[in-house]
Amino acid sequence: MAMQSAGIWYFDEEGNPNFDNPVIREMAPILKEIHEHDLALPVDYYSAEAVGAITSGEVAAVNSAIWYSPTIRSAEDQEGLWAYTNVPQLETVEEATPYTNLGGASWYVLADSPNQELAIDLLDTQFAGNVEFYQDILIENGAVGTYIPAQEGEAYEYEDPFFNGEQIYKDFSEWGNNIPAVDYGTHTTTAAESFQAVLQDYIEGNTTLDEMIQQAEDYYLSQVGQ
DSSP, rough: OOHHHOOOOOOOOSHHHHOOHHHHHHHHHHHHHHHHHTTTTTTTTTTTHHHHHHHHSSSOOOOOOGGGGGHHTGGGGTTSSSSOOOOOSSSSSSOOOSSSOOOOOOOOOOOTTHHHHHHHHHHHIIITTOOHHHHHHHHHHHOOOOOOGGGGGGGGGOGGGGGTTBHHHHHHHHHTTTOOOOOOSOHHHHHHHHHHHHHHHTTTTTHHHHHHHHHHEEEHHHHHHH
């Protein structure tokens, strides 16, 4: 999320590893400090334990996207106790903004699909043309789409009582239009896994920041066969 907020990614414009970048160098020490002061709950983000920690009030905040709001709302006894805001803006990165992305989805039509034309027509008329469809999935599922013409509908004016009457969908959609673009390439998952493989040793003080970055790049290159 921090890299996306600055328009910087794991790779440069040629697709080569860009692991030694200013965002990693600012964020890694912050993550280490969070660990050292027991400020984060070390659980799997999608696990029942993590959801329970949020809905029970064990944790006071969560860094996530708009699609996570239904999970927070499931704790009905916490209505009015939650608020939301932008992500913190990086201090040492010139390109930094307070806008970012987490997750999302894309639709693909396979070239050898037996119903290729029908599938393309569905995407064209429903996902790239049906404004009302986006109103429905927003209200029912908390799904904020990136189809700009759909971001001015009635659903986006909804004043959510759980969040003290704030127009959460309108705010998130406006923020979304300001997110810096990055090229995810074809190996983003592998790059993220590379840092996950070595970050713990750095956080626990077993390696330096320079060593951690180099280890992550070495791990990545070994996984993609370079």
